Amino acid sequence: AQSVTQPDIHITVSEGASLELRCNYSYGATPYLFWYVQSPGQGLQLLLKYFSGDTLVQGIKGFEAEFKRSQSSFNLRKPSVHWSDAAEYFCAVGVRNSGYALNFGKGTSLLVTP
Amino acid sequence: NAGVMQNPRHLVRRRGQEARLRCSPMKGHSHVYWYRQLPEEGLKFMVYLQKENIIDESGMPKERFSAEFPKEGPSILRIQQVVRGDSAAYFCASSQTSGYEYEQYFGPGTRLTVT
Numbered sequence: 001a002q003s004v005t006q007p008d009i010h011i012t013v014s015e016g017a018s019l020e021l022r023c024n025y026s027y028g029a030t031p032y033l034f035w036y037v038q039s040p041g042q043g044l045q046l047l048l049k050y051f052s053g054d055t056l057v058q059g060i061k062g063f064e065a066e067f068k069r070s071q072s073s074f075n076l077r078k079p080s081v082h083w084s085d086a087a088e089y090f091c092a093v094g095v096r097n098s099g100y101a102l103n104f105g106k107g108t109s110l111l112v113t114p
Numbered sequence: 115n116a117g118v119m120q121n122p123r124h125l126v127r128r129r130g131q132e133a134r135l136r137c138s139p140m141k142g143h144s145h146v147y148w149y150r151q152l153p154e155e156g157l158k159f160m161v162y163l164q165k166e167n168i169i170d171e172s173g174m175p176k177e178r179f180s181a182e183f184p185k186e187g188p189s190i191l192r193i194q195q196v197v198r199g200d201s202a203a204y205f206c207a208s209s210q211t212s213g214y215e216y217e218q219y220f221g222p223g224t225r226l227t228v229t
Contacts, residue, residue, distance in 0.1 A: 036220070102216070
């Protein structure tokens with residue numbers, strides 16, 4: 001079945017530590033890939049996107065993500081986390097020629113400790 | 115503010131009442147998408163509209179839910195005879211014209227509570 005999986009429901013990191021959030025997908029066609037961040041009670045903000053080309057993409061707020069076709073993954077990384085990064089992170093997939101709906105994972109909640 | 119606007123931000127309805135959620139897309143955007151977020155879940159696509167046209171409603175419940183995007187004014191998501199299971203956050207997103215449909219920008223959401 002087609003799906004987007006974020007294996008980690010909650011992650012806790014210390015401020016200043018590195019971060020990696022995992023995202024795996026299972027779609028047959030070439031996907032368009034996105035990471036969104038949602039602060040409590042807020043809407044979703046687009047962090048970065050991958051359509052084609054260089055598999056390492058840079059986003060806002062110092063985030064980057066790498067598309068690995070062989071692993072069907074699009075993991076989000078940040079070298080040094082700030083307390084303000086605490087939020088819910090969603091991976092989303094769009095499938096070319098299969099409508100324009102984005103398919104979201106269930107999200108990973110990030111807690112940043114002092 | 116040139117972002118996607120949604121109102122109201124919070125809406126409380128009793129069972130059986132109607133809920134109307136409004137969405138104004140970003141300036142320059144003509145495509146609107148509605149998503150629903152249930153507690154502890156990711157967002158689920160409901161419907162995709164362009165001005166005066168429903169393009170894809172594959173995620174809309176068959177009954178009680180409808181959406182429109184008139185030539186003038188905001189997009190409206192309408193839920194008739196609400197039930198407790200309709201309690202959720204409803205997000206609207208917008209995108210530019212053809213070729214940019216996947217690049218969707220989200221509004222702050224409307225949090226519907228059915229009592």
